[in-house]
Amino acid sequence: MSEQGFLRISIAATVVIAALGIVFGILSGSFSIAFDGVYSLADAAMTGLALWVSSLIVKSAQSDAASGRIRNRFTMGFWHLEPIVLMLNGCLLMTVAVYALINAIISILGGGHELHFGVAITYSAVTVLVCAGMAVLGIRLNRSLKSDFISLDIKAWIMSGGIALALLIAFLIGLAVVPTPFSWIANYVDPAVLGLVCLVMIPLPIGTVWKALTEILLMAPVDLQDHVDRVATDVVDRLGFLSHRAYVARVGRAMQIELYFIVPEGLPAKTVEEWDALRDEIGAAIGDESANRWLTIAFTADAEWAE
Template sequence: MDAPAERAKTPWYAPTEAGVLRISIIATAVVAALGIVFGLLSGSYAIVFDGVYSLADGATSVVALLVANLIANYNASDASNRRLVEKFTMGFWHLEPMVLGATGLLLSGAAVYAFINAVGSFMAGGRPLQFGQAIVYAAATVLISLAMAWYGRRANRRLRSDFIAMDVRGWLMSAAITAALLVAFVIGLAIQGTALEWISPYIDPAVLALVCLVVFPIPLGAVRQALEEILLVTPTELKQHVDRVAGEVVARHGFTGYRAYVAKVGRGRQIELYFIAPSGWPARTLEEWDALRDEIGEAIGGDSPDRWLTIAFTTDREWAE
């Protein structure tokens, strides 16, 4: 097949995980800069918090990008990663839940700190606000956030990356938060010169406190998932699948039992299977045992660089415990 025909079959929209994260980091930096600048100009702590929150999110995205690159380099088949493999023979999957967990804790902590400041400001009588500048920022940020969420979600249909999935949730959360700010600022602008104008100084701290209450629990789901993976909690669905495959192998080949050990760490799936054979079985060649391993591996599925599969055969149950 000639080169033009091959190019015609290649989808034009095929971003990599690292590429998506790079674009997200650039967009996050833009939003963070807008938030800090417009927040200071308008006098809105809610906007400043939005900018600082975006800055923290962008910093964790940089770390996520570094981890994604490490995993991609580790899985590369060329000789350039040989030294990396020798230093980290167990791979880098364990870094993913660590980054996701730290990100969630950082963002939740920022929300708690901002909530305390909002309550203090509200009790002190609020603060004046330039609603026109605040509205310009909020409208621009909502558009950027929705565009980035759409881009990340579309890319992740093929990539299926936990990092990108969390990044998309972050952009959607940012869009929702900033949309709430936009509504509040429009209302604040509308009541200027009316009998309700006395409410204006309280709008910014009240909205900030409400936003923090909404934001705080959202990253905790990622923290819980990260803790489960760090603690090697057995994923139920994967364990059931491995048990089903192993049970069929035991019944088909006459083993007396098996032991299965399963964990999910980031994008990595770690599976260890020990099949217990009866004593006195006829000898088999290594090629025959390898063929059986291939059969079991195909039945388990998901053969990729992110699957760590160990299959052993023994007559001694203690080796399987």
Template sequence: MKEKRPFFNLDDERGVLRISIIVTLFIAIAGIIFGLLSGSFSIIFDGIYSLVDAGMSFLALIVTNLINSHAMSQRLSRRLRERFTMGFWHFEPIVLGLNGILLMCVAIYAFINAVSSLLEGGRDLEFGWAILFSVIAVITCFTLATIEARANRKIKSDFLRLDIKASIMDGGITAALLFAFCIGYAVQGTQWQWISPYIDPGVLALVCLIIAPLPFSAVRQAFSDIMLITPASLMHHVDTVAQSFTEKYGFASYRAYCAKVGRSTQIELYFIVPAGEAARTIGQWDALRDEIGQALGEASSDRWLTIVFTGDLEWAE
């Protein structure tokens, strides 16, 4: 009987994502509530940013479950198996790209609102509520990022890597807000109180300028995977292995096709066998495939490897 893993298992990608979703939802709800109580659009933005992040983490959890279930031949509906016979890996870069784009769009929208508020003279805040939320959120965000980073040293998940970056970004946003709110609280009743209404939109505009470009690298990588752009390092490795086997067994030539799609590596190798080559049994061809597969690297459930031997070059083109 298969041992059931804990729901919040730190050794499993899905368990860590569940923790992230719960914590991020807590920050999101608290941010919206405290933002309304304090009158701070910066805190409301922080809550909405966290809400978007939680939604995307939930979507990432669904995709992770699908990928693992398919790769480990666990129970899937017949409809899913018939419609996704080549697995669910292609959903991973789609989700990662969508996540990064949404986070950048939220930051750009908030920046526009912050500039508009500055031009209108800013807004007054209840700094006590704002400072209380900021302290709670900063501690929570950086604690979550630390837990996820430690877990991902072993798991090595792109989903968790982006989620860690989002937690650090969220913590950085809130830390900047906390610093600004403390200044605003300190100048109350002094000759500098006139700057108080500008603190909230001013710091929000600055934070948005900093965080808006941060998900760009994840979006670029996601689109690279979606468009099946072959990583140079992967192509070099496959070419090296294929060339060595071509020379070792006297094949005429080979054709290699590679792509990285999310966590999966897809490799197709076609070896062109000379017309006068001695016949081999099916067992001998399969043994040769095993040898090539081992030379390419350790097999895993996230590698899609096809090795074909043919005497007709047209089958490889």
């Protein structure tokens, strides 16, 4: 199964869960179930956007006529869209969770509300099974694909499954206390579990948001910068060049490298084929050659061209 195939299945499953959540939330009177439905709906929208960006990136790397027209119009590719989508996704999910937390606090301060536990328990149990199945499917698939989009989607399914499991446990507890002297607790079960779930959910996308932000800002990854510098330094020492300048970034699945070598003035002339052979040698030493590697190698005697 491809990345796009999994995302399509994920969107369909998420829309079903979202619709069930909203309907069952209304029927049971549960804010937490309704929140789960709205959260799933937001996640489905973001997954749809991720699918669109993923398909653009794949199409731009193909060699057919339609892909050629896309490349002619967007010559720098679509890699930059990937971290933007990931950051937007993470921020949206955190915003939804913060809003739900505020509503939960207001409900608790207002004395809670009555809940139809039977309907709520049915929804929670079904949702736990669906979320667990999608998370397992995504984890197995991503062992080979290593997609950031699938990775984020797996986290979303795990988060949704965690929410549903917490709701299921809380609703079972609420149902158990109804016939006891502690029946007043039942009115607080729904907003209390919603608040706790939100407190857990809010920080979860922070790592994804931070990684996406570093890519949007084109911050140089330390490991990639060190690797390129080692390769370039070896070339400088071996061929008697003066120095080098390396500019690197990771943007989504793309690795962007611009490498400039400062050569001595009056260096004996080389043929274009010899310079190209040297570029091939340097590119092979850097590694990871694929459609997602953007590599520029230049030679100049004027250091200002490399700054």
